Amino acid sequence: MNPLLERPAVRRVRDALARAGSGAEVIVLGETARSAADAAASLGVALGAIVKSLVFTVGVEPVMALISGDRRCDPKALAAALGLDGKVGRADADVVREATGYTIGGVPPFAHARPLPTAIDAGLARFDVVYAAAGHPHCVFGTTVDELARLTGAPVVEGIGVAATGSGGGSLRGD
Numbered sequence: 279m280n281p282l283l284e285r286p287a288v289r290r291v292r293d294a295l296a297r298a299g300s301g302a303e304v305i306v307l308g309e310t311a312r313s314a315a316d317a318a319a320s321l322g323v324a325l326g327a328i329v330k331s332l333v334f335t336v337g338v339e340p341v342m343a344l345i346s347g348d349r350r351c352d353p354k355a356l357a358a359a360l361g362l363d364g365k366v367g368r369a370d371a372d373v374v375r376e377a378t379g380y381t382i383g384g385v386p387p388f389a390h391a392r393p394l395p396t397a398i399d400a401g402l403a404r405f406d407v408v409y410a411a412a413g414h415p416h417c418v419f420g421t422t423v424d425e426l427a428r429l430t431g432a433p434v435v436e437g438i439g440v441a442a443t444g445s446g447g448g449s450l451r452g453d
Contacts, residue, residue, distance in 0.1 A: 280306045287380055287413035294389035295419065298429055302419045304412045312383045312415045314347030321409055321418070324348070329402060329410035329426070331385040333374045333394070337364030340377035342394045344387050344410070344426065346401040349439035359397045359435040383415040388430045396432035398423065399439030 282288060283304060295302050311317035314328040321327075328347030333340055336357045343351045353366040371382050379391030387396070387410050402408050402423045409418045410426070427434055 282306050282414055288417050290389050291386045291413040302421045304417050304419050307416050310415045311418050327405040327408050329408050331387050333369040334366055335369050336362040336366050340369055340394055342396040345399045345439045349401050350442045352438055352440045355438045359438055360395045384411050384413050386411050386413055396430050397438055398432050398434045400434050400436045401439040
């Protein structure tokens with residue numbers, strides 16, 4: 279077994295998948311999946327099939343948006359979709375780690391240190407299989423949007439993911 283699969287952060291994701299009855303397997307990539315473009319290239323899939331787990335704050339509350347790799351998050355639409363009011367901003371690395379228990383670049387969509395209000399970009403539904411971070415920048419897992427909604431308890435929402443400018447698609451850490 280690849281030693282990355284036994285790292286505590288990856289193990290938490292693997293255990294959470296198993297507890298949820300998911301058949302998804304964590305995939306160890308030969309190249310980093312730190313950016314959505316890197317992950318897509320490593321997997322040989324479309325950029326949009328990569329799930330970016332983005333942490334924002336609404337007021338002081340951390341929230342998560344699961345956004346298609348070829349889109350960016352509209353923070354105001356995210357707050358509205360979650361029914362929250364307050365100033366919306368990107369969470370810094372310390373807030374991300376405290377809220378999720380993971381470091382930027384490997385934040386999965388679930389199995390966090392504490393529950394986060396979360397919304398899923400409906401643009402991910404364009405793909406039969408989507409790939410999300412699994413606790414480490416070299417680890418991902420494949421799933422469906424329906425299973426992602428089941429695993430996270432999050433709604434699939436129109437309008438939180440908007441066309442990204444440029445060609446890079448941003449990073450899994452939120453660019």
